[in-house]
Structures are given as C-alpha cells and as structure tokens.
Amino acid sequence: MAIPDGDPCFSRSEHAILRAFGAEALPGGAPGAPGAHEIDLAPTYERLFRAADPLALWGMRAYLRTIEFLPVLLARERVPFSRLPARARRRFVAAWDDSPLMPVRLAFMVLKATVGMAYTSHPAYAAAIGYSSDCLHEERPLGPVPVR
Amino acid sequence: MIIDLDDVHSDLTETADVCIIGSGAGGAAVARELTAAGASVIMLEEGAYYRRADFNRRLDHMIPLLYRDLGLTTALGFPSIPVPLGKTVGGTTTINSGTCFRAPRPLLDGWERDLGVAGVGGGALDPYYEKVEERLHVQPVKEDLLGKNAELVRRGARALGLHSEPLRRAVTDNCRGCGVCCFGCPSDAKMSVNLSYIPAALERGLRLFTRCLALRLLVENGRVAGVEAGFVRRTQDRPERFLRVRARTVVLAAGAIYSPLFLLSHRLGRARGQVGRNLSLHPCSRVTALFDETVEGWKGVPQGFCVDTLRDEGVMLEGIQGPPALLGPLLPFSGRRYQELVEAAPRLAAFGVMIKDSTRGRVRRLPGRRPLVTYFMNRDDFGRVLRGIGLLVKIFFAAGARKVFPPLHSLPEVSSPEEFERRLDPDQSPADLEGMAFHPLGTCRMGGDPSRSVVDPEGECRDLPGLYVADGSVLPSALGVNPQMTIMAVAARIGERLARRGA
Ligand SMILES: Cc1cc2nc3c(=O)[nH]c(=O)nc-3n(C[C@H](O)[C@H](O)[C@H](O)COP(=O)(O)OP(=O)(O)OC[C@H]3O[C@@H](n4cnc5c(N)ncnc54)[C@H](O)[C@@H]3O)c2cc1C
Ligand code: SF4
Secondary structure: OOOOOOOOOOOHHHHHHHHHHHHHHOOOOOOOOOOOOOOOOHHHHHHHHHOOOHHHHHHHHHHHHHHHHHHHHHOOOOOOHHHOOHHHHHHHHHHHHOOOOHHHHHHHHHHHHHHHHHHHHOHHHHHHHOOOOOOOOOOOOOOOOOOO | OEEEHHHOOOOEEEEOOEEEEOOOHHHHHHHHHHHHOOOOEEEEEOOEOOOHHHOOOOHHHHHHHHEHHHHOOEEEOOOOEEOOOEOEOOHHHHHOOOEOOOOOHHHHHHHHHHHOOOOOOOOOOHHHHHHHHHHOOEEEOOHHHOHHHHHHHHHHHHHOOOOEEEOEEEEOOOOOOOOOHHHOOOOOOEOOOOOOHHHHHHHOOOEEEEOEEEEEEEEEOOEEEEEEEEEOOOOOOOOOEEEEEEOOEEEEOOHHHHHHHHHHHOOOOOOOOOOOOOEEOOEEEEEEEEOOOOOOOOOOOOOOEEEOOOHHHOEEEEEOOOOHHHHHHHOOOOOHHHHHHHHOHHHEEEEEEEEOOOOOEEEEEEOOOEEEEEOOOOHHHHHHHHHHHHHHHHHHHHOOOOEEEOOEOOEOOEOOHHHHHHHOOOOOOHHHEOOEEOOOEOOOOEOOOOOOOOEOOOOEEOOOOOEEEOOHHHOOOOOOOOOHHHHHHHHHHHHHHHHHOOO
C-alpha cells in the first residue's frame, strides 16, 4: 500500500541513518561547499520516495535498518551505524564501497546515488559550484509550439 | 479532449474505433495516423500531462513526476543495469535527449529478408521516416549550442584523426542549450511527442485519458473488444474510478518493458513462449574527465555531438553531460575524494558509450504489475563497451584532460591512456562495469515466422485478433543507433495500414 498523504516516508531514525551516511559520503570541507549532513536533505528524500513504488520504499527502509545494525555485528565498536565514531564509520563505508562482490557494491551505489542526487540537486551545492540552468542563451519569450 | 483523474467523478464507459494504451513514441504515432484518417480514437496514459510551466529544471522535482519508479527500473544481471523509463504524456520521449537517427538500411533489409518483416526493407520505411523527421523538426545541432563538453571531445577526436560531428535532434529554434532535456524541456523546444504528435491528434478528436492505467483487455468471441482501465495516482494504487472502453481494435504501446508485461498478464503468447524474450538494451556507460580549464558541461545540448568512428563495429560515442545532479551521483569514490570530485564539477567533462548488443535479456511478470527484467551481458558486448571506453579515454587525454575516470570498478581513475591500457584486465568480468541503458527493444518482436514472433508484420498479435502492438517492443533487433525515429516510423506504418483497413 502507498503511504497516505501527509505521512512521512521515513521515520526520524531512518533520516538519521541517511544523514550519517551523507556525512561519510559527502563530508564537505572545501570553502563554500557544505557537507551533506549540513544541509537539510530530508524534504528531498521524502519527495523522491513518495513517488516510488511502495515496494521500493519498503526495500529502502529495510535496507537502512540493515545498515544501522550491521556494525553491531561486524564492527569492533558494536554500536549502530549512526552512532559509530567518525573513523570507524569511514572504515565501514570504505569497505562497503570497495567490496569485490557486485551485489554489495550495487547496494552501496543505490544509497550513494540517492544521497548524491539529493545533495547535488540542492541549491546550496549549485551556489557553491556556480551552477545555473539559465545556460548558453538568454531567456526569451516563447511563442506557440509550431506543430507540423 | 483531455480527461484526467481529477475530472472524473464516477465510473465511465466510452466507445471508439481504436483504443491505444500508452502515449509515448509508438502510441502517439499511431494516434496521429488514425485521427488524420478520421477514426475515433481513445488513448490511455498512466502518467499525467505536464507542461512547460511544470518543468522547473530541478532533477529532484522532475524525476518523481516524469520517471517511472524514480528511473530505477533495473535489468538484473552482471552488471545490473538501470533502464529508466518515462511515465507521462509523451512517454519516454518527454524525458529523452531528442537525438534522431534512421536505422541503417542494411539492418532493415535484413529484417525483411531474414525475419520476414515485410514492408521495411528496400527503402520502404523511408517515406515514414521523412514524415516523422518533418513533424519533429529534425535538424543538426547548431554550433553555438554544442557547449564546451562537445568542443573538448571534438578537439580530442581531431587530434586522433577520428570522425566526429553534431547529432541531429528533434528540436525547434527555441533551444537555448540549458541542458535539462531529460527532465522536461522548459522552452518547448524539444519536439517530444507530447508537444508534436499528441496536440495534432487532439485537434483531430483524440480523447486522451491521463492517470489512467489499462488493467485488462476485454475479449469477446475470441477477438479483442476493448479495454478496462483504472484511474490511479500511482501505479500500485487501487484505482479511484474505472473506465471501460469498447473498441474493436486495441493498440498496445506501453513500451518494451510494460507491453510484454501486459500480454503476460493476459497469458497471451504463452504457447510460443516468445513474449518478453529477445530484450536488447543498447547498454551504455559514461567516461568522465577532469580538466584544468573550466568546462561547465551543463551549458549546451547534453547530447549534441558524436564520434562515430566505431559505428560499423556497433560502438557509438554520444554526448551525455547534463546538470551536475545528473553527473554527481555517478562519480567514483566516497568520502573526501568523492567530495572533491563533486566540487570539481565545473571542470568535469563526460561522454557516453553505447553499443549495439548481441546479448538478449528477458521480461517476466512478478505480482502487482511489476516486471522482472534480466539481462546477462555477454563477453562480446562487454569487449565492445571496453573498446568504446578505451577510445574515450584516449580522446579525453588528447584534449588535455588531467585525469580520466572510466566506469569500471577495478579501474576508477587513470592518469594517461597508457595507464589505462596497462591496468585494464582483459579477463575482467562484465560485472565490473557501471552500465545504464536507455533503449529497451524487441520483447514482442515482429516477424514472419509465427513460432519466433509475437506480432505479424502488420503489428497484429498472433494470439488475439484485433490486438496490435506498436512500440519499441516490436523492433526485432538492436539498431545500434537511438531508436525513437524507427519506433515512430514503424508505428506510423502500423497506424496507416489500420486506417486503410477502416479500423
Ligand atoms: C533518458 C533517456 C534518453 C533517451 N534519449 C533518446 C534519444 O536521444 N533518442 C532516441 O531515439 N531515443 C532516446 N531514448 C529512448 C526513447 O525515448 C524510447 O526508445 C522511446 O520513447 C520508446 O517508445 P515506446 O513507444 O516504446 O515507449 P514509451 O515512449 O516509453 O511510452 C510508453 C508509455 O506507455 C505508458 N504505459 C505503460 N503501461 C501502461 C498502461 N498499462 N496503461 C496506460 N499507459 C501505460 C507509459 O506510462 C509510457 O508513457 C531515451 C530514453 C531515455 C530514458
Ligand atoms: S537544451 Fe534545448 S532541448 Fe534541451 S531542455 Fe534546453 S532548450 Fe530544451
């Protein structure tokens, strides 16, 4: 079933996992460009996943929960992903990104692409790199479409 | 007349000569032929009708509106390949790059000679192509719209003595090179069928139902008798209202993933087992390069230029830049190095590789109107992709790139063409590739042999009289070039012949 209008797609703790991943994938640092955790990407995730197949949303939520609890089993620190110390989280993400197993890498890419898209669509990033879609030629008034 | 979900307050029953399912390249071409001949036509489109004012150039706003499942439809295999599809009036043409090619003449001759697709060989499709080209305003991209990305590729190709040229596109003189063609053209310049064919058909009486999902065929006395549809906000939602269309002819044009799915859900074609098979994808990938100079690759037509030196080997290099939000998510690395690259976006150039594939995948049906698409790229095809990547690496370095990022997990960054040659493992598995695909074709293939085809050369389904298929799914093999024009030419031919027979 689709998410009823008004209800969020992700819970607060799921947004926290996305933010923690964002802090690792896109930590910011250079002058002007904020890190993914420093801008509010939650509305973008909500907008994207509201349009998704409910099964895809369900899959994403289950996937986020798995990420959250994997370090409890696998990392030395035995705490959830969103509470891992920065260095340990970095190690965890790097191992995941570098996995020789294609399905593991694919799972990583799905999350990285989601966070990367939300981040690179954000006006704060556009401002930092000087992107504008106003392009090569001046805006000009547009006439009717010439249908042949 | 356009009737949207929000206009409907009770269940409806309508009658027409022909009911078309899907408003993309194929469906629009059929609708235009039939309405021009005076037929009464109803078109059902699952997506909504968006206009210029809706296209705000932000990917994170446009993808949920215009793409099916956020563009994440995926062909599972090694590698798994995303196959984005449009779900809106105009279908995938509304979100495509607008590049126009005719299929190579020898290929069409082969379809007629070897596969029994009568009426496409020997130049028979030319008049249809001409009509499509005229209506879509097809013309080469103007020099002042190519942008720096294309300029760099031209510089590199020239240094290596390779042939390169501007592509031909479906576009009016309103194009301003804003680079967001795949997210709805905000200038009404790209002549996707929502702007060209559908308005012309509406003027001639087309009744277009939007956010209206075709659910099942009505069958009477062994012949198609219409379609039952439901008005939905999202594909998986329960319909809010129903529409019953009575029509003696139904044209299925839901695209190469959803047309076979629709047939499979009716258990059509099961005896011959051909429905959903024979999927070709034209797998693609992208090579990115870092320059010292400013590129601002988002300025200009994203797919305005090509290098066609390897075309006879089934490898095309075509532009693929666009806004940074298209480039960013697919750059290599994570953490600090990823951040650096993302911030270097103004100095990044990118270009695409597309191959004519010999691999064949399959569309199967999962519960809940979901397709299961599988595609295991063979080594020949992977070799071809690698040739294209290798050539692009050379082109970028010849143009002065500082670093090049091939789309290979085992080789994400190189500093020279020699390093690429040296480090490339020829035995690497295709799973190493980060691929994409934009041209699914062939899953309801047309042909003369009933045991090897889903529809006959007129487009009529072999298992249900009165049901026609007219979209990318009927093209029997990969083209090696962008397919929209060929889909439209073949669909126009199907529509014209239906009209002649008084459909
Ligand atoms: C990003 C991108 C760029 C591309 N660039 C180019 C290019 O430059 N040049 C080129 O030649 N090709 C390009 N293509 C491919 C080209 O656009 C497609 O091959 C072509 O549009 C396919 O036409 P079609 O009629 O088969 O299906 P589509 O155009 O996909 O239309 C199918 C329609 O059917 C609707 N539908 C499906 N099921 C139902 C149902 N049950 N009920 C009601 N409606 C339904 C869908 O919502 C959709 O609108 C590109 C594709 C993509 C994704
Ligand atoms: S580049 Fe041209 S065709 Fe593409 S979106 Fe901009 S104006 Fe439209």
